[in-house]
Amino acid sequence: MARITLRQLLDHAAEHDYGVPAFNINNMEQALSIMAAADSVDAPVIIQASRGARAYAHDVMLRHMMDAVVEIYPHIPVCVHLDHGNNPATCMTAIQAGFTSVMMDGSLMEDGKTPADWTYNVGVTKTVADMAHLGGISVEGELGVLGSLETGMGDKEDGHGAEGKLSHDQLLTDPEEAVKFVRETKVDALAIAMGTSHGAYKFTRKPDGEILAMHVIEEIHRRLPDTHLVMHGSSSVPQELQDIINKYGGEIPQTWGVPVEEIQRGIKNGVRKINIDTDNRMALTGQIRRVLSEHPGEFDPRKYLKPAMEAMTKLCAERLELFNTAGQAGKIKPIPLAEMAKRYQSGELDPKIG
Numbered sequence: 001m002a003r004i005t006l007r008q009l010l011d012h013a014a015e016h017d018y019g020v021p022a023f024n025i026n027n028m029e030q031a032l033s034i035m036a037a038a039d040s041v042d043a044p045v046i047i048q049a050s051r052g053a054r055a056y057a058h059d060v061m062l063r064h065m066m067d068a069v070v071e072i073y074p075h076i077p078v079c080v081h082l083d084h085g086n087n088p089a090t091c092m093t094a095i096q097a098g099f100t101s102v103m104m105d106g107s108l109m110e111d112g113k114t115p116a117d118w119t120y121n122v123g124v125t126k127t128v129a130d131m132a133h134l135g136g137i138s139v140e141g142e143l144g145v146l147g148s149l150e151t152g153m154g155d156k157e158d159g160h161g162a163e164g165k166l167s168h169d170q171l172l173t174d175p176e177e178a179v180k181f182v183r184e185t186k187v188d189a190l191a192i193a194m195g196t197s198h199g200a201y202k203f204t205r206k207p208d209g210e211i212l213a214m215h216v217i218e219e220i221h222r223r224l225p226d227t228h229l230v231m232h233g234s235s236s237v238p239q240e241l242q243d244i245i246n247k248y249g250g251e252i253p254q255t256w257g258v259p260v261e262e263i264q265r266g267i268k269n270g271v272r273k274i275n276i277d278t279d280n281r282m283a284l285t286g287q288i289r290r291v292l293s294e295h296p297g298e299f300d301p302r303k304y305l306k307p308a309m310e311a312m313t314k315l316c317a318e319r320l321e322l323f324n325t326a327g328q329a330g331k332i333k334p335i336p337l338a339e340m341a342k343r344y345q346s347g348e349l350d351p352k353i354g
């Protein structure tokens with residue numbers, strides 16, 4: 001039994017100064033690629049599924065897939081997390097499907113596109129935290145709206161994300177409000193906005209402090225040193241993956257992601273969960289394009305999916321190494337949900353705010 005809660009995993013990461021990538025999955029190939037990477041470097045992992053992934057794969061399939069990976073790799077702690085839950089019901093059904101952690105993203109309304117106000121966000125997030133903690137399940141909240149500081153636009157690319165132009169204030173989490181938010185909701189982890197966005201088109205140039213506001217993370221960490229921070233939209237969009245896709249018929253305009261050094265700087269400042277989806281999508285697509293273009297007669301999916309999985313495994317293993325997640329799996333013994341529930345009840349896991 002190696003399923004672990006987000007809270008236990010991030011507490012361990014904070015204690016030992018590392019970060020944990022949260023990789024998105026939609027199918028078996030992605031799940032197996034992540035696990036092969038985690039196994040190769042002895043790292044715990046967070047596997048997350050969005051609402052879109054749940055609709056694509058079906059909750060029953062996801063549940064059995066997660067059972068399968070913990071059975072295949074019993075020594076690897078796996079946190080199964082809901083990415084961007086849009087309302088309390090979505091979070092509750094994820095818990096029923098075996099997720100050990102949920103994100104209640106109250107930065108946007110239920111429609112996933114209208115920026116929400118403070119009262120709404122605190123209300124839904126606290127509701128989910130109160131309920132989930134009774135069962136020992138962890139909760140991530142979000143304060144601030146993800147979007148580009150270059151254009152003021154939210155990210156619509158993945159079907160969720162703010163619509164219309166956002167103000168600078170909305171795009172940068174306010175450190176004072178972050179303290180209040182964590183105190184009122186008792187979330188286990190806090191996603192913050194500081195210029196990253198989902199998808200491949202994050203920045204039109206290599207980001208500096210103007211458009212990737214790492215100083216906001218440092219400021220929040222100073223005020224909330226015991227809160228686990230989450231960076232969304234943290235794909236690096238490596239040049240070589242853009243190149244390979246374009247070499248084999250793709251058309252990805254030149255773009256920049258979040259440099260790994262910036263994520264490492266975040267990890268020194270309380271970032272414990274780093275969300276990565278796009279990089280893996282690109283790693284898979286690059287190899288599928290290459291194989292189909294080099295071997296146009298090929299029609300056995302394994303012939304292109306296997307190299308695709310290898311590329312994804314390589315990318316995941318690199319991130320696990322660079323975030324210092326590697327080598328930590330063997331040091332963690334997952335705490336059962338019932339025991340986590342007792343710890344929440346006792347107040348032991350309440351946010352520590354000075």
Ligand SMILES: O=C(CO)COP(=O)(O)O
Nearest residue numbers: 199233234235275277278
């Ligand atoms: O934040 C993410 C999922 O919640 C994924 O971000 P990327 O699109 O940068 O991979």
Ligand SMILES: O=C[C@H](O)COP(=O)(O)O
Nearest residue numbers: 024050052053158198277
């Ligand atoms: O938002 C985060 C992930 O990139 C998931 O994207 P998705 O909603 O297209 O599954």
Ligand SMILES: [Zn+2]
Nearest residue numbers: 158160198199
């Ligand atoms: Zn997304």
Ligand SMILES: [Zn+2]
Nearest residue numbers: 198232233275
């Ligand atoms: Zn996200």
